Amino acid sequence: MKCSDVVIMLPEYFRGKTSEASSGNISEHLNTCSSCKAESIHVQAMVDLIRKEKAWEPDSFYWNSIIPKVQDRIEQRRNRSRFEWIIRFIMPAAAAASVLIILLTSLNMPNSDNRYTDNLNLNSIPVSELSEYYTVQSAFSEFNQLSLDSSGNEESADTEILKEIVAQDDNNIVSSYFDDKEILDLISQENETAIVAALQK
Amino acid sequence: MEQKLDHELVDEILRGNNQSFNQLVKRYQERIYWTARRIVNSHEDADDVVQNVFLKMYEGLKYFRGDSNLFTWLYRITVNDSLNLLRKKRFLQFIPYEEYFEDKMQTSESAHDKVIRQEYQTSLERAIEKLPPKQRAVFSMRYFNETPFEEMAKILKKSVGGTKANYFQAVKKISGMMRKELTG
Incomplete structure (x- = not known):
């Protein structure tokens, strides 16, 4: 051996x-x-x-505690795997669906540049659409352009809307046209004080 | 009442019977605890291993082949989990001692528990603690569980010769350390 x-x-x-x-x-x-x-x-x-030598031995309390502890951990694992499933599959799917919806919506939206600035004819645009797409800022510049091209018949003005434009109130949208030639001229000059004075007449 | 065989209980668990799972836990908890405890050398760590082993058993039962012995399977998981825990602890030793100690105090062991544990810690435990993880595992598997070298070699993915050498080294070191403690 x-x-x-x-x-x-x-x-x-x-x-x-x-x-x-x-x-x-x-x-x-x-x-x-x-x-x-x-x-x-x-x-x-x-x-x-x-x-x-006798090593320290756990008592019956310990032996009886094993099953509940293991059951707890199984339950925790189950809950965690449910949560992981949500994180792994449902949330990415929801995010992808949201992106897709946004993309599809934006594809169906008319391009405001082409529609409202290239061939600007405010009389042909329904008021409801104007209110949907025009912000005060873009409206201001378009009204300037309008007055330059103006022949005196094409444009109309609404004093309430003009007030909002002058006040640069971003919360309001242009919803009507202007018909006051004097005010349109003042707009083209960007003379805000004069516009307000004219409106107050 | 006649005790059900392991594979019968496994079948019942797979059909959703929770009581059968509890029966299996009760059947093996002590053997698993002592196998782990002799390797990891602490009650708290052995308790961790026991819970992990039964959690793995629960999750792995559907893959368990009925032709093999359930305890052999659990025994392998126990040894490997115990070794992994020892490796993790070795890694933790690189963390400054105070940090590790504070963390341990807060999370697992009160000062009172620690005193009690130290009182119970035997010279054998102290000697085993000084062994490298694989030698520890081999020693406790062989000495306390009388696991054949071939089985140990499979569990530890080592050669039979290598496992015997580990045991040889472990026996020499432990007997040497215990003798030192006894005489010195």
């Missing part, structure tokens, strides 16, 4: 767990090998100590 084979069998040998044949071989080896004999003294001491 090799020394290494003997040493690894020593703990079992001293605990009486080796077969009769193995036990015979080991004792024979220990009688003839001084280094294994020396080693065997330590191993025997170790086996005796382990036998005597």
Whole structure:
């Protein structure tokens, strides 16, 4: 028997767990090998100590607590996997759907540049659409342009709307036309004080 | 009352019977606890391993092949989980001691528990604590569970010779350390 084979069998040998044949071989080896004999003294001491020493043992309270703890963790894992499923699949799908809706909506929207500035004819645009697309800022510049092209018949003006434009009230949208030539001229000059004075007449 | 066989309980769990799962936990909890405890060398860590093992059992039962032994499967998970925990702890040793200690105190162990644990800590536990993780695992598997070297080699993905060498080293170190403690 090799020394290494003997040493690894020593703990079992001293605990009486080796077969009769193995036990015979080991004792024979220990009688003839001084280094294994020396080693065997330590191993025997170790086996005796382990036998005597009693590690702290948990009580029945601990053993009864295992099932509830495991069940809790299973439940937590289940909840987490549900949440992960939402994060992984539902939220990206919702985001993709939102992007798609925005894209489709923007494709169907008329381009305000082409429609309202290239061939500007305010009389042909329904009031409801004007109110949908015009902000005060863009309306101001278009009214300037209008007055430059004006022949005196095409434009109409609404003083209420003009008031909003002068006040730069971004919350209001142009919803009507102007028909006061004097005010249109004042708009083209960007003379706000004069416009207000004219409106107050 | 006649005890149901493991595979019968597994079938019942897969059909949604929670009581059968509890029965399996009760059947193996002590063996798993002691296997883990002898490797990780602390009650708190062994408790962590026990919970992980049963959680893995619950999740893995549908893949469990009825022809193999359930405990062998659980035993492998236990040893590997215990070794992983030891590796993680080794990694934590690179964190400044105070930080690690504070964290431990806050999360898992009160000062009172720590004193009690230290009182119970035996010289064998202290000796085992000084071994490298694989030697620890091999020693406790062989010494306390009498696991055959071939089985240990499979669990640890090592050669049989390498496993024997680990055990050889572990026995020599532990007996040496215990002797030192005893005499010194």
